[in-house]
Amino acid sequence: MWTLQNAKNKFSTVVDAALAGMPQEVTRRGKPAVVILSASEYHQLLSEARQSRGSFVEHLLTFPANDIERSQVKPRTVDF
Template sequence: MWTLQDAKNRFSAVVEAALAGTPQQVTRRGQPAVVVLSSEEYQRLLAGAVQTRESFVSHLMAFPGPETERAEAKPRGPS
């Protein structure tokens, strides 16, 4: 894990390690901020995400229909 300042100072080493197959985590103010990984690994992850994602239409069609119970709301009286 790299601090942001160390990652800036040694960016070539961060990139080389990522290209060698080890994603590099970078923190900012002590909190995890970003991960540097190779373009090949990024494309692999992106392709996997696209394959498992359902279409928006499928998502809408899975939404419960009119048989779902709705809470009854009563209108407010005059103020």
């Protein structure tokens, strides 16, 4: 784990470690901020996420519409 200042000072070391297959975590003000990883690992994660995720239409079709009780509110009368 790197502080932001140390990561800036040793950026090439951080990049070399990420390229060697060891993602590098960087903190800002003591809180986790970013993870630096190789481009190939990043693209692999994206590809896996896209494969495991269905389409938006599939998501809508799996919505449990019959399990929701709908209120039987009637519209009010409006005079103009």
